[in-house]
Amino acid sequence: MTLPPSPLVDQLDRIERAREARRRRYLLEDERITLSHGSGGKASRNLIEGLLVPTLGHGVLNGCDDAAVLDLAGTGRVAFTTDSYVVSPLFFAGGDIGSLAVHGTINDLATAGAVPIALSLALILEEGLEVAVLRRVLQSIQTAARAAGVPVVTGDTKVVNRGKADQLFINTTGIGRVRNGVSLLATQICPGDRVLLSGPVGDHGIAVMLAREALEIEADIQSDSAPLHEMAAALLDAAPLTRCLKDPTRGGMASCLNEIAQLAGLAIAIDQARVPVRAEVRAACEILGLDPLHIANEGKLVAIVPAAQAAAACAAMRAHPKGVDATIIGEVLDGPADMVIVRTDVGGSRVLDMLTGDPLPRIC
Amino acid sequence: MSDAPALRFIDEYRNPELIRSLLAEIHRRAGERPVKVMEVCGGHTHAIYKHGLEDLLPSCIDLVHGPGCPVCVIPMGRIDDAIAIARHPDVIFTTFGDMMRVPSSRGSLLDAKAAGADVRFVYSPLDALKLARDNPQREVVFFAIGFETTAPATAATLLRARAEAIRNFSVFCNHVTIVPAIKAILDSPGMQIDGFIGPGHVSTIIGTQPFAFVAEHYRRPIVISGFEPADILQSVVMILRQKAGGIARVENQYARVVRPEGNRRALDAIGQTMELRPYFEWRGLGFITYSALQLRAEFAEYDAELRFEVPGVRVTDPKACQCGEVLKGVIKPWECRVFGTACTPDRPIGTCMVSPEGACAAYFNYGRYSLSARARPPAAKHVVS
Numbered sequence: 001m002t003l004p005p006s007p008l009v010d011q012l013d014r015i016e017r018a019r020e021a022r023r024r025r026y027l028l029e030d031e032r033i034t035l036s037h038g039s040g041g042k043a044s045r046n047l048i049e050g051l052l053v054p055t056l057g058h059g060v061l062n063g064c065d066d067a068a069v070l071d072l073a074g075t076g077r078v079a080f081t082t083d084s085y086v087v088s089p090l091f092f093a094g095g096d097i098g099s100l101a102v103h104g105t106i107n108d109l110a111t112a113g114a115v116p117i118a119l120s121l122a123l124i125l126e127e128g129l130e131v132a133v134l135r136r137v138l139q140s141i142q143t144a145a146r147a148a149g150v151p152v153v154t155g156d157t158k159v160v161n162r163g164k165a166d167q168l169f170i171n172t173t174g175i176g177r178v179r180n181g182v183s184l185l186a187t188q189i190c191p192g193d194r195v196l197l198s199g200p201v202g203d204h205g206i207a208v209m210l211a212r213e214a215l216e217i218e219a220d221i222q223s224d225s226a227p228l229h230e231m232a233a234a235l236l237d238a239a240p241l242t243r244c245l246k247d248p249t250r251g252g253m254a255s256c257l258n259e260i261a262q263l264a265g266l267a268i269a270i271d272q273a274r275v276p277v278r279a280e281v282r283a284a285c286e287i288l289g290l291d292p293l294h295i296a297n298e299g300k301l302v303a304i305v306p307a308a309q310a311a312a313a314c315a316a317m318r319a320h321p322k323g324v325d326a327t328i329i330g331e332v333l334d335g336p337a338d339m340v341i342v343r344t345d346v347g348g349s350r351v352l353d354m355l356t357g358d359p360l361p362r363i364c
Numbered sequence: 365m366s367d368a369p370a371l372r373f374i375d376e377y378r379n380p381e382l383i384r385s386l387l388a389e390i391h392r393r394a395g396e397r398p399v400k401v402m403e404v405c406g407g408h409t410h411a412i413y414k415h416g417l418e419d420l421l422p423s424c425i426d427l428v429h430g431p432g433c434p435v436c437v438i439p440m441g442r443i444d445d446a447i448a449i450a451r452h453p454d455v456i457f458t459t460f461g462d463m464m465r466v467p468s469s470r471g472s473l474l475d476a477k478a479a480g481a482d483v484r485f486v487y488s489p490l491d492a493l494k495l496a497r498d499n500p501q502r503e504v505v506f507f508a509i510g511f512e513t514t515a516p517a518t519a520a521t522l523l524r525a526r527a528e529a530i531r532n533f534s535v536f537c538n539h540v541t542i543v544p545a546i547k548a549i550l551d552s553p554g555m556q557i558d559g560f561i562g563p564g565h566v567s568t569i570i571g572t573q574p575f576a577f578v579a580e581h582y583r584r585p586i587v588i589s590g591f592e593p594a595d596i597l598q599s600v601v602m603i604l605r606q607k608a609g610g611i612a613r614v615e616n617q618y619a620r621v622v623r624p625e626g627n628r629r630a631l632d633a634i635g636q637t638m639e640l641r642p643y644f645e646w647r648g649l650g651f652i653t654y655s656a657l658q659l660r661a662e663f664a665e666y667d668a669e670l671r672f673e674v675p676g677v678r679v680t681d682p683k684a685c686q687c688g689e690v691l692k693g694v695i696k697p698w699e700c701r702v703f704g705t706a707c708t709p710d711r712p713i714g715t716c717m718v719s720p721e722g723a724c725a726a727y728f729n730y731g732r733y734s735l736s737a738r739a740r741p742p743a744a745k746h747v748v749s
Contacts, residue, residue, distance in 0.1 A: 029711070031475075032475070032478040032479060033478065034474050034475065034477070034478045035474070035477075036474065042709075042710050043710065046710070286374060291414075342416075343416075344414070344415045344416045345378055345380070345415075346378055346380060346383045346415050346416070346417070346420070346593045347380065347383065347384075347416075347419075347420060348415050348416020348417055348418070348419040348420050349416045349419055350413060350414060350415070350416045351729065353709075353728075353729045356465075356709040356710055
């Protein structure tokens with residue numbers, strides 16, 4: 001007697017197949033660059049892993065870390081990072097392209113466990129840009145750099161024809177000294193480690209979206225743009241065994257946690273109810289059909305810390321003015337590999353995937 | 365945040381205690397026999413996955429994801445037509461975001477944009493009209509899609525365009541109506557649906573009366589439902605109660621929003637500007653008579669199909685794609701031949717994989733873990749210190 005095929009086994013087989021597809025090597029199959037390639041989600045990963053890394057090679061250029069760490073013989077390790085800023089509009093509640101260019105690069109150094117030393121500043125200006133606008137951005141850069149204690153030491157300026165850039169693009173490069181004994185890598189996380197988050201998510205992305213789109217939603221939502229190096233240092237003092245730090249920028253918490261889980265080959269589970277989200281951001285996301293976990297942040301720190309040091313790490317973040325809402329949101333599990341799972345506030349569970357394209361609103 | 369103020373009409377419908385009591389009743393009423401409940405609206409599908417509701421239901425309750433995702437039912441040929449319009453050099457083609465990634469027979473609108481077409485996404489047809497006002501030298505076309513939920517906004521925009529005598533604006537109308545689709549499903553051979561979670565948003569416009577035939581003619585309970593977890597679970601309870609009592613009627617769980625008579629003003633606006641098409645192709649369901657809307661003759665000058673040459677060719681769906689069976693509830697998303705392999709949200713073959721409301725995308729993005737979790741408990745215990 002043969003047993004009839006079990007539908008459940010069939011289901012699991014297919015689920016496994018889908019998971020395999022998800023784990024599949026990233027490939028760039030597109031013929032042209034679309035905006036999705038800049039969204040920080042899957043298409044961005046396809047571009048980086050499918051074209052940039054294979055062409056330029058691995059070595060110190062690891063496509064998945066925000067900063068390279070160079071071992072300079074005799075002088076210790078140096079963190080080295082670069083980032084370009086093309087935000088539109090240039091000014092938004094809580095910040096502007098200038099302060100963002102300073103904070104973003106400092107934060108890439110901070111998440112590598114480095115003390116920032118200096119920044120470079122490259123400006124690409126569109127013909128016709130008002131000098132008053134440029135002056136305002138430069139003042140913002142100066143204020144942000146001084147407040148963070150990280151000077152701008154070199155730079156470059158180019159002007160392009162009208163229409164060849166959108167007012168003003170900025171690139172900043174940063175170097176920093178990696179703290180002694182600190183090595184932060186996603187591959188170091190272990191099952192049982194705790195996932196910490198320094199505060200409410202989604203503020204930056206929603207603030208820019210409200211400033212950009214003709215949404216006519218009035219809400220007091222400010223970008224969280226802020227330098228994180230001091231909070232990161234305090235956290236590393238309190239929890240020296242910290243496995244890795246990340247700042248959940250483009251693609252939000254979803255991209256950040258998925259990158260960590262995939263590099264480590266482990267699972268990360270978070271509790272939706274523990275992830276802080278401001279009521280205004282939550283309301284805006286409900287209206288626009290967006291998930292706060294997909295929205296960009298520019299002043300939040302995610303830390304993965306061994307359970308024994310999680311309370312100390314959390315206390316250190318809370319002692320910092322930018323981390324008063326810091327909390328433990330979840331933990332690392334040994335499976336299902338490469339996945340991020342959200343335990344929903346009604347008691348169900350769901351997979352949290354990277355965003356496929358730009359966060360576009362649902363239509364009904 | 366735990367101390368954050370509650371969002372009215374959201375938090376009370378996610379209250380864990382309310383959810384627990386509804387689940388208790390569902391578990392109590394669930395018998396041996398499987399009950400198939402179709403949620404008609406894509407918004408429900410999305411909410412079910414987003415909140416992991418299938419995890420919480422007894423295994424005999426089978427939620428079937430219906431045809432109510434407006435992106436999912438647009439046939440491929442219409443996207444070809446849209447791209448043909450968008451390629452005109454003087455056209456600004458405006459669309460809701462979800463439509464940007466839907467594949468036509470040759471690429472998506474997003475690809476057309478990368479190749480030089482001026483495609484922009486808008487949140488409302490009124491935004492498209494504003495673009496027309498601001499760019500008098502360009503032709504602005506709005507890609508109108510959706511059920512009765514979005515049709516009134518298109519209608520209001522058309523009325524305003526005429527009142528303001530804006531001539532460089534037109535609508536590529538693909539509005540569809542939900543009732544013929546539900547009927548098509550009820551008439552399809554092998555149909556096994558025991559009850560329906562009715563479309564909440566559509567019902568705000570058309571009211572509850574148009575669904576009476578489901579109960580009267582087909583003897584199936586239908587409960588018009590809201591979109592929060594407690595709404596959906598309560599609707600399941602109401603369907604189970606009807607079944608237990610051996611009755612079938614239209615009930616309104618979403619009474620805080622839906623009036624039995626619907627929204628007269630919205631219906632009037634639709635009636636002034638649009639009329640039923642004799643037939644329209646639905647992806648996966650085929651041609652359904654009187655199931656879609658077109659602009660009335662009085663609005664011909666605003667009809668993009670008349671203003672621009674469109675191929676108007678019917679494009680057969682890719683062979684491997686089983687969106688049709690998914691939409692009819694014949695198969696589950698993961699039972700499709702290409703689900704998760706050739707067809708993923710990155711590279712969708714079928715429309716169900718594109719919109720976050722599409723059953724396949726919702727299942728791919730949110731649902732996979734729940735099923736495997738049911739059969740294989742996760743290796744580590746869920747403990748958070």
